[in-house]
Amino acid sequence: MAVMSREQTRARQVARQKQPNTFWPWFLQRVTGVILVVLLAIHIGVEHFGNLNKPGVMERERELIIFSDVAYRMSMALWWAIDLSLLVFVLFHGLNGIRNIALDMGVRETGDKVVTAVLSIVGVAALAFGIAGLIAFKRFA
Amino acid sequence: MSTSPTPGGGYRITRPYKVGYTHIRPGAIDTGTLAWLLHRITGVFLVVYLLMHIFIVGQGVRGQEAFDHALAFVQKPVFVFLDAGLAGVVAYHAFNGLRIVVFDLGWGIRIQKGLFWVSFLGSVAVFLGSLYVVRDLLV
Numbered sequence: 363m364a365v366m367s368r369e370q371t372r373a374r375q376v377a378r379q380k381q382p383n384t385f386w387p388w389f390l391q392r393v394t395g396v397i398l399v400v401l402l403a404i405h406i407g408v409e410h411f412g413n414l415n416k417p418g419v420m421e422r423e424r425e426l427i428i429f430s431d432v433a434y435r436m437s438m439a440l441w442w443a444i445d446l447s448l449l450v451f452v453l454f455h456g457l458n459g460i461r462n463i464a465l466d467m468g469v470r471e472t473g474d475k476v477v478t479a480v481l482s483i484v485g486v487a488a489l490a491f492g493i494a495g496l497i498a499f500k501r502f503a
Numbered sequence: 504m505s506t507s508p509t510p511g512g513g514y515r516i517t518r519p520y521k522v523g524y525t526h527i528r529p530g531a532i533d534t535g536t537l538a539w540l541l542h543r544i545t546g547v548f549l550v551v552y553l554l555m556h557i558f559i560v561g562q563g564v565r566g567q568e569a570f571d572h573a574l575a576f577v578q579k580p581v582f583v584f585l586d587a588g589l590a591g592v593v594a595y596h597a598f599n600g601l602r603i604v605v606f607d608l609g610w611g612i613r614i615q616k617g618l619f620w621v622s623f624l625g626s627v628a629v630f631l632g633s634l635y636v637v638r639d640l641l642v
């Protein structure tokens with residue numbers, strides 16, 4: 363019985379225990395991670411530290427980043443693309459990481475469903491709030 | 504003890520299933536465990552930071568003044584220092600994560616320890632570099 367048919371494999375899995383959905387979260391964690399290395403380097407370089415040493419900025423004391431700086435970026439499609447991708451990928455990567463910790467702790471089946479549901483709700487809510495925040499820069503500009 | 508058959512004959516023990524962090528023994532942490540532990544700790548920290556970050560920058564929904572007020576608060580010197588620290592934490596998680604992806608693809612398995620120390624030193628370099636970049640604001 364060296365090679366089993368698909369039905370036999372599946373029957374074994376079901377008989378043993380239902381495994382949590384294992385391939386796509388594992389794969390997407392790595393894909394989003396690699397993309398995030400690039401996106402975060404750009405984000406931190408430009409949006410966190412980018413205003414330093416710019417003419418006219420260092421004179422504004424304690425106001426390194428202000429609304430108009432961000433609104434200027436939000437008028438460009440490129441930054442919309444970068445920021446939206448960042449939001450989606452980082453929320454997925456982070457919350458999936460929390461799910462991995464829960465799986466390490468030993469949740470199975472029902473616990474896994476509960477954890478995944480809670481994390482999905484948190485993720486969608488954070489994404490919605492984040493997009494509303496980005497839109498605000500066009501609305502109030 | 505419960506078992507389940509494996510393909511090709513033989514049995515695998517499935518119960519009791521070791522859960523939790525039973526493989527960490529304080530006083531006997533090797534490099535690989537340290538790398539894993541730091542990756543997990545930085546990951547959890549970054550998720551918490553991320554949710555705070557989205558909340559703060561999202562203050563733009565309440566208008567210009569609310570946004571400027573929130574941003575001015577997080578540009579006090581202590582927060583600028585923490586911002587440089589954040590860059591270092593992100594760098595550690597990123598470099599170690601890249602090491603893991605590369606390992607998963609099967610490359611560099613024998614030089615794992617070296618790769619870990621390279622990624623660790625790289626993240627320290629990013630942290631120190633960020634401190635240098637923001638030096639004027641730390642006063």
